[in-house]
Amino acid sequence: MKEAPARGFRVRPALAGDLPEAMELAGEAEARYLAALQGGADLHLVAEQSDRLLGMGLARILVPSSMSDERAAEVSNVYVRPDARGLGVGRALVSALARWSRERGARRLVVKTYTQNEEALRFWEALSFRPRYVQMTALTEDLAGREPG
Numbered sequence: 001m002k003e004a005p006a007r008g009f010r011v012r013p014a015l016a017g018d019l020p021e022a023m024e025l026a027g028e029a030e031a032r033y034l035a036a037l038q039g040g041a042d043l044h045l046v047a048e049q050s051d052r053l054l055g056m057g058l059a060r061i062l063v064p065s066s067m068s069d070e071r072a073a074e075v076s077n078v079y080v081r082p083d084a085r086g087l088g089v090g091r092a093l094v095s096a097l098a099r100w101s102r103e104r105g106a107r108r109l110v111v112k113t114y115t116q117n118e119e120a121l122r123f124w125e126a127l128s129f130r131p132r133y134v135q136m137t138a139l140t141e142d143l144a145g146r147e148p149g
């Protein structure tokens, strides 16, 4: 993995021993994290500075779907420790995930993010991500109505 000594951190594959600290960074998504460590189909990276983790990110190669016949990789669990934001850690993680994905034939990265998460949207836009399709949602109770008859 490429070192970034000038910025004082490096991106490297995650190890089983990183799990407790990675879970401190972002408690959710433990199952995906464990699957990524065990299987070869996913890549889980961490950004490390001295002896602490600054951030992490995961990529998974997607099989072509009805929405697209292009091979793509889904990026998820991108998280940077609040006191390390704005230093290029997130960009370095996603760049390394992109290199790995490209080597596996993925032409695109895709990411799901909540429309309310404006901080994340600005980050993905700065990295050249653009909206492609929209998932719309409604509450079942608003739609189910009353039983006919």
Ligand SMILES: CC(C)(COP(=O)(O)OP(=O)(O)OC[C@H]1O[C@@H](n2cnc3c(N)ncnc32)[C@H](O)[C@@H]1OP(=O)(O)O)[C@@H](O)C(=O)NCCC(=O)NCCS
Binding pocket: 078, 079, 080, 081, 084, 085, 086, 087, 088, 089, 090, 091, 092, 111, 112, 113, 114, 117, 119, 120, 122, 123, 124, 126, 127
């Ligand atoms: C979003 C997040 C991963 C960004 O990580 P980061 O290490 O601070 O990002 P970087 O320093 O690598 O910034 C990369 C680019 O994104 C832009 N960017 C990052 N955060 C931004 C923000 N809050 N507002 C505007 N632009 C932002 C930077 O300006 C930078 O642009 P540049 O390279 O053209 O100068 C981090 O804020 C985070 O962990 N947030 C909480 C978790 C989250 O929302 N993850 C995404 C889930 S989908």
